[in-house]
Amino acid sequence: MPQSVNVRxxxxxxxxxxxxxxxxxxxxxxxxxxxGEKLTVTLPGLILIIPPLxxxxxxxxxxxxxxxxxxxxTGILEPKFSMSDELKINVASSLIxxxxxxxxxxxxxxxxSLLFGISAINFITLIIVAVAAGFISGxxxxxxxxxxxxxxxxxxxxxxxxTAPLMATLGDLITMVSIFIVVLVV
Amino acid sequence: MxxxxxxxxxxxxxxxxVLILCAVMSLGAGLILQSQLESIKTLPLILVMVPPIxxxxxxxxxxxxxxxxxxxxxxxIEPKFGKQVALRRNIQATxxxxxxxxxxxxxxxxxxxxVSGINPVQSVAIMVAFFLASMAxxxxxxxxxxxxxxxxxxxxxDPDNVVIPIITSIGDIVGVTCLIIAxxxxxx
Numbered sequence: 001m002p003q004s005v006n007v008r009x010x011x012x013x014x015x016x017x018x019x020x021x022x023x024x025x026x027x028x029x030x031x032x033x034x035x036g037e038k039l040t041v042t043l044p045g046l047i048l049i050i051p052p053l054x055x056x057x058x059x060x061x062x063x064x065x066x067x068x069x070x071x072x073x074t075g076i077l078e079p080k081f082s083m084s085d086e087l088k089i090n091v092a093s094s095l096i097x098x099x100x101x102x103x104x105x106x107x108x109x110x111x112x113s114l115l116f117g118i119s120a121i122n123f124i125t126l127i128i129v130a131v132a133a134g135f136i137s138g139x140x141x142x143x144x145x146x147x148x149x150x151x152x153x154x155x156x157x158x159x160x161x162x163t164a165p166l167m168a169t170l171g172d173l174i175t176m177v178s179i180f181i182v183v184l185v186v
Numbered sequence: 187m188x189x190x191x192x193x194x195x196x197x198x199x200x201x202x203x204v205l206i207l208c209a210v211m212s213l214g215a216g217l218i219l220q221s222q223l224e225s226i227k228t229l230p231l232i233l234v235m236v237p238p239i240x241x242x243x244x245x246x247x248x249x250x251x252x253x254x255x256x257x258x259x260x261x262x263i264e265p266k267f268g269k270q271v272a273l274r275r276n277i278q279a280t281x282x283x284x285x286x287x288x289x290x291x292x293x294x295x296x297x298x299x300x301v302s303g304i305n306p307v308q309s310v311a312i313m314v315a316f317f318l319a320s321m322a323x324x325x326x327x328x329x330x331x332x333x334x335x336x337x338x339x340x341x342x343x344d345p346d347n348v349v350i351p352i353i354t355s356i357g358d359i360v361g362v363t364c365l366i367i368a369x370x371x372x373x374x
């Protein structure tokens with residue numbers, strides 16, 4: 001059934017959401033650009049954890065969004081903003097995963113920088129930044145993911161085409177801002 | 187105890203290894219950036235380009251991955267390369283989307299370069315470099331997406347849990363590598 005793939009419809013739908021995502025990503029990039037001094041001089045090794053932390057957040061929330069989407073479609077979850085057991089387990093598992101995986105990234109990055117002899121690295125700081133930024137952005141994004149999933153389900157938007165890319169992109173921005181704030185404080 | 191549809195332990199147990207595998211791959215992208223700190227000091231705009239090239243690349247290929255896995259499950263696409271109308275149209279649509287979004291992003295970077303006081307000739311060079319890097323990255327990542335979707339489907343793994351997380355990590359490495367190579371070529 002070649003007719004089932006409508007190139008024009010995919011491109012028009014996809015492009016509009018992607019342009020919005022591109023603008024949000026450029027904002028995230030701007031936050032990273034503002035950290036230039038910190039990355040190159042004050043905290044060498046910090047840049048190591050930025051791609052994995054951004055990626056982790058996208059993966060954890062993408063999985064949360066897709067589980068919620070399936071649960072909403074199959075009726076396991078009702079499209080209301082109340083704390084059912086299903087919702088609690090989904091949100092709790094995402095937060096726990098965020099925390100443990102962020103800590104693991106901090107530890108692995110410390111080991112790698114030790115191995116590659118990246119100078120003047122402060123291991124404790126690197127791990128604290130990873131965990132603190134992971135936790136702050138994890139909480140904000142879990143709440144946002146639940147809200148966006150339920151809202152878009154009520155609106156009848158396709159989670160595959162809209163919710164997932166939007167959440168991944170917002171995740172990048174919020175994670176970058178969290179890292180920025182934590183780095184300022186540390 | 188009340189039965190629920192989800193098990194905390196199962197979600198954690200299934201997700202953690204994949205997440206860490208992906209994190210280690212993304213750390214590769216971080217290492218590439220770390221090794222290029224000198225170039226980044228001379229052109230901080232490279233840092234601003236990292237989230238857009240990685241993020242958009244990941245978005246485009248995640249959409250392709252999700253569409254392919256659905257098509258594989260329904261049977262409109264067979265897990266093999268070669269002439270298939272539905273496969274070709276999906277790839278066409280993905281190319282067109284990428285072209286549109288990266289033309290837009292490249293123009294924004296031209297404007298950002300001008301605003302940050304870089305001369306017009308070099309700003310054009312930066313715009314062209316970003317555009318070429320993003321097109322090369324999207325081509326390579328799209329190929330990986332189709333291949334991984336086919337392999338995981340043929341092996342009976344759920345592509346939803348495997349393809350998208352792995353693709354976004356591969357996309358990080360490919361994106362950063364293409365960006366650095368393009369910047370070297372234009373001589374930043």
